[in-house]
Amino acid sequence: LHRPETLRLGRLRAACRVRDCAAMAEEGFSFHRSIVSRASHKDVEAIWLALVGRVRHLHEHSQYAEPTDNYAAHAVLLKIFRAGDKNAAVEALYKHITVDVGGGEDLLAKTKEAP
Numbered sequence: 628l629h630r631p632e633t634l635r636l637g638r639l640r641a642a643c644r645v646r647d648c649a650a651m652a653e654e655g656f657s658f659h660r661s662i663v664s665r666a667s668h669k670d671v672e673a674i675w676l677a678l679v680g681r682v683r684h685l686h687e688h689s690q691y692a693e694p695t696d697n698y699a700a701h702a703v704l705l706k707i708f709r710a711g712d713k714n715a716a717v718e719a720l721y722k723h724i725t726v727d728v729g730g731g732e733d734l735l736a737k738t739k740e741a742p
Contacts, residue, residue, distance in 0.1 A: 631661035643694040658701055
């Protein structure tokens, strides 16, 4: 039996292989939602959904030079999340948002500028 995030990661990998930017974005968001939905505090999912609504337009095109890097970044996140170290998970997620996806820009700060 596969966990939802594992299935999403497989779909993300398939989208990356064929360079389908729309599917990569959708599966990336679905991957994150499958993890967020398992949070012990249910407000986390509501906050995440609000944030996604503000940054979704930033993901219309792949943020990665090589699409398979998108898959690799998410695979690393899953490994860290499964290890159970909350501090490492927060640090990895922050890096993912600011470096992997944002190219060094703080995408969380950009949400304040979004329409």
